[in-house]
Amino acid sequence: MAYKTKQDKLKYHLKWKKLRRDKYIKENGPCWNCGSDKDLEIDHIDPLQKKIRAGDLWSRSKKVVAQELSKCQILCRVCHAKKTYGIDKKRIMKLRYMARRSR
Numbered sequence: 001m002a003y004k005t006k007q008d009k010l011k012y013h014l015k016w017k018k019l020r021r022d023k024y025i026k027e028n029g030p031c032w033n034c035g036s037d038k039d040l041e042i043d044h045i046d047p048l049q050k051k052i053r054a055g056d057l058w059s060r061s062k063k064v065v066a067q068e069l070s071k072c073q074i075l076c077r078v079c080h081a082k083k084t085y086g087i088d089k090k091r092i093m094k095l096r097y098m099a100r101r102s103r
């Protein structure tokens, strides 16, 4: 496929990435937590296992994508935010606990 400009190429690339992402979400949704089909996002179940950000993932090879997605779940924006907040809260509590112990 020939592109007229660099911008055309970039636009096509972004569109293609979005299509791949949308297809995955459609096939694996709705939200695993509450069943909502609004504002669905890809979430790494265990953030420590995350190697590639979901946004960067779709330009990688099929094998890499499949490997990374096997560590992910589909969450709606609300559940995703709740999960992220919950993890941060746990981490903060752990840090506080460790700080207390080292005193």
Ligand SMILES: [Zn+2]
Pocket (backbone or CB within 6 Å): 031, 032, 033, 034, 035, 036, 075, 076, 077, 078, 079, 080
């Ligand atoms: Zn949800």
